[in-house]
Amino acid sequence: MNELLLGLADDELIIGWRDSEWTGIAPMLEEDVAFSSIAQNEIGHARAVYELLTDDADALALDREPAEYRCAPLVELRLLDWAHAIARRWLYEQADEIRISALREDGDARIAGLAAKINREEAYHRMHAEMWHERLRDELRFRDAVAELWPYALGVLPPAQRGELASRTGLAEVGAVERGTHTDDLAQLWDEMTMVRRSQPAGTQW
Amino acid sequence: MTAEQVWAALDEIADPEIPVISLVDLGVIRSVDVHDGHVRVEFTPTFLGCPALEAMKTAMEEKVAGLGAEPEVRVISDDSWSTDRITPAGREKLRTAGFAPPAPREASAPQLVQLQSKAFRCPYCGSTETKLENIFGPTPCRSLRYCESCRQPFEQFKTI
Numbered sequence: 531m532n533e534l535l536l537g538l539a540d541d542e543l544i545i546g547w548r549d550s551e552w553t554g555i556a557p558m559l560e561e562d563v564a565f566s567s568i569a570q571n572e573i574g575h576a577r578a579v580y581e582l583l584t585d586d587a588d589a590l591a592l593d594r595e596p597a598e599y600r601c602a603p604l605v606e607l608r609l610l611d612w613a614h615a616i617a618r619r620w621l622y623e624q625a626d627e628i629r630i631s632a633l634r635e636d637g638d639a640r641i642a643g644l645a646a647k648i649n650r651e652e653a654y655h656r657m658h659a660e661m662w663h664e665r666l667r668d669e670l671r672f673r674d675a676v677a678e679l680w681p682y683a684l685g686v687l688p689p690a691q692r693g694e695l696a697s698r699t700g701l702a703e704v705g706a707v708e709r710g711t712h713t714d715d716l717a718q719l720w721d722e723m724t725m726v727r728r729s730q731p732a733g734t735q736w
Numbered sequence: 737m738t739a740e741q742v743w744a745a746l747d748e749i750a751d752p753e754i755p756v757i758s759l760v761d762l763g764v765i766r767s768v769d770v771h772d773g774h775v776r777v778e779f780t781p782t783f784l785g786c787p788a789l790e791a792m793k794t795a796m797e798e799k800v801a802g803l804g805a806e807p808e809v810r811v812i813s814d815d816s817w818s819t820d821r822i823t824p825a826g827r828e829k830l831r832t833a834g835f836a837p838p839a840p841r842e843a844s845a846p847q848l849v850q851l852q853s854k855a856f857r858c859p860y861c862g863s864t865e866t867k868l869e870n871i872f873g874p875t876p877c878r879s880l881r882y883c884e885s886c887r888q889p890f891e892q893f894k895t896i
Binding site: 560563564566567568570571572573574575577578581640643644646647648649650651653654656657658660661 | 783784785786787813814815816818845846847848851869870871872873874875876880894896
């Protein structure tokens with residue numbers, strides 16, 4: 531299986547899950563709507579990429595053990611603070627744009643076509659992140675959150691693409707929190723995310 | 737059965753979330769092929785995470801089956817659908833229902849400064865004195881704007 535695509539799909543699924551946790555409790559109604567919509571898009575991207583890899587996207591998304599997921603630790607973190615939530619969105623979208631741009635040049639037309647489609651939707655996520663970054667970038671609390679999450683953000687990308695992320699964000703490259711290891715937060719998320727699936731026999735229709 | 741009959745039947749299917757417009761108006765049906773009682777429809781989603789995707793697929797299958805043919809609906813997840821594919825009739829139906837139709841797609845991705853500019857027209861009074869309230873709205877395909885002339889909030893179709 532294509533490890534790069536599986537990592538991308540897992541990232542989108544898990545960050546979509548994390549973003550959806552703000553539904554109903556974001557600091558303002560507009561952000562309830564924004565985070566919910568972004569989450570919906572990210573999970574839609576995950577599904578489309580899983581479908582490139584398998585005939586049963588739900589099985590691939592939900593029937594693995596936590597250790598088998600290929601997501602980057604950045605997306606797993608349970609962030610209860612708005613500054614951290616926005617710092618992650620901003621860092622994640624910057625990294626995501628770099629890898630999606632590369633996939634648009636892929637030799638496989640299905641991958642390149644899907645990447646182009648995803649990029650059209652992500653443009654709106656990037657605008658949302660940019661708007662918040664402009665608003666918060668001089669706030670100490672936000673800068674601390676960015677600094678704390680920066681090694682995780684580097685881990686979203688393979689080493690060859692990290693220099694570009696550093697130059698885009700204006701942050702110095704440091705040691706990355708690498709994909710392949712998992713944080714303790716993933717187990718709790720996985721338990722909740724797969725609960726319904728595990729409680730029903732395979733093949734249950736909704 | 738001819739492809740024209742299938743297109744006409746598909747034109748009766750309303751968008752599940754914006755029922756004023758049909759799937760044909762929306763431009764999401766890329767092709768219809770008829771072969772010996774077998775109808776293949778290629779369909780491009782608006783947004784990949786659109787929750788109405790399954791409902792649209794089922795509606796198309798039922799419509800084709802209702803014509804007495806064997807349906808095959810293929811979902812094509814590439815960049816071939818754009819809001820530019822919404823038909824002129826579809827754009828007019830959107831506008832009269834209070835949804836501002838999307839701006840044309842440009843070569844580069846849309847930018848925040850564009851959304852924050854006053855280039856978007858209120859579907860109620862026609863003024864461009866409108867401001868961005870939220871990039872996101874009730875469905876992934878829409879943003880929220882506010883018209884400062886007639887003091888009416890409205891939904892703006894995103895350009896994709």
